[in-house]
Amino acid sequence: MKASERLIARLREIGLDLPEGSRLVRVHPSRAMRNEGAWSWSAYGPGGRELLIGSQYPMAELLAAERLDTMQVVSGAVGSDTEVFPAKACQRCGRLASTACRICRVPFCATCFSDHHHEGYGTPASDS
Ligand SMILES: [Zn+2]
Ligand SMILES: [Zn+2]
Numbered sequence: 001m002k003a004s005e006r007l008i009a010r011l012r013e014i015g016l017d018l019p020e021g022s023r024l025v026r027v028h029p030s031r032a033m034r035n036e037g038a039w040s041w042s043a044y045g046p047g048g049r050e051l052l053i054g055s056q057y058p059m060a061e062l063l064a065a066e067r068l069d070t071m072q073v074v075s076g077a078v079g080s081d082t083e084v085f086p087a088k089a090c091q092r093c094g095r096l097a098s099t100a101c102r103i104c105r106v107p108f109c110a111t112c113f114s115d116h117h118h119e120g121y122g123t124p125a126s127d128s
Contacts, residue, residue, distance in 0.1 A: 003059045003060060003063060004023065004024040004041075004059060006063055007024060007059050007062055007063055008022060008024060008043075010062070010063070010068055011043075011053070011068070011084065014068050014069070014070065016053055016070065016082065016084075017051075018043060018045070018051065018053070019045050019046060020046070021045065021046035022043055022044065022045050022046070022051065023043070023044050024041050024042070024043050024044075024059065025041060025042060025043075025044055026040065026041050026059075027039050027040060027041055027042055027054070038056060039054040039055060039056055039083075040054075040055060040056055040057060040058045040059070041054055041055060041058075041059055042054030052080070052081045052082060053081070053082045053084065054081065054082075054083065054084070055083055055084040055085060056083070056085075057084070057085055057086060061086065062084060062085075062086055064086075065086030065087065065088075066086075066087075066088060066089055067086070067087040067088065067089055067096070068084055068085070068086060068087060069084075069085055069086075069087035069096065070082050070083065070084050070085070071083055071085070088100070088107035089107065090107060090108050090109040090112050091106045091107060091108060091112075092108060092109075092112040092116075093109060093111070093112055095109045096109065097109055098110050098113075099113050101113070101116060101118075103118050103121060104118070
């Protein structure tokens with residue numbers, strides 16, 4: 001199975017609406033258009049209809065991620081695009097992580113992180 005087909009399967013798993021016959025197309029922005037946040041690929045439905053789903057992360061990187069998450073990117077009058085990005089799971093409870101420990105770099109959700117301390121570092125700094 002091609003990388004793009006595997007990614008389509010993953011995107012359907014997280015609830016994105018990709019009809020049968022959808023394709024993920026690599027975007028090759030021209031040099032002038034290349035900027036921070038430019039998409040690496042975007043999704044097209046049957047007949048070439050734009051599905052307004054894409055990501056600045058390369059397909060391979062998303063496939064390697066343990067979990068995927070999405071966020072809405074509002075783009076003016078056109079409406080909103082759905083951007084896919086790699087999400088990390090909380091190491092303790094397995095739910096979606098919202099933060100990572102600055103000391104051990106382990107991802108945690110907010111609930112578990114409030115309970116995560118390192119010997120000798122005291123409680124998470126409150127001076128920042
Ligand atoms: Zn947790
Ligand atoms: Zn830690």
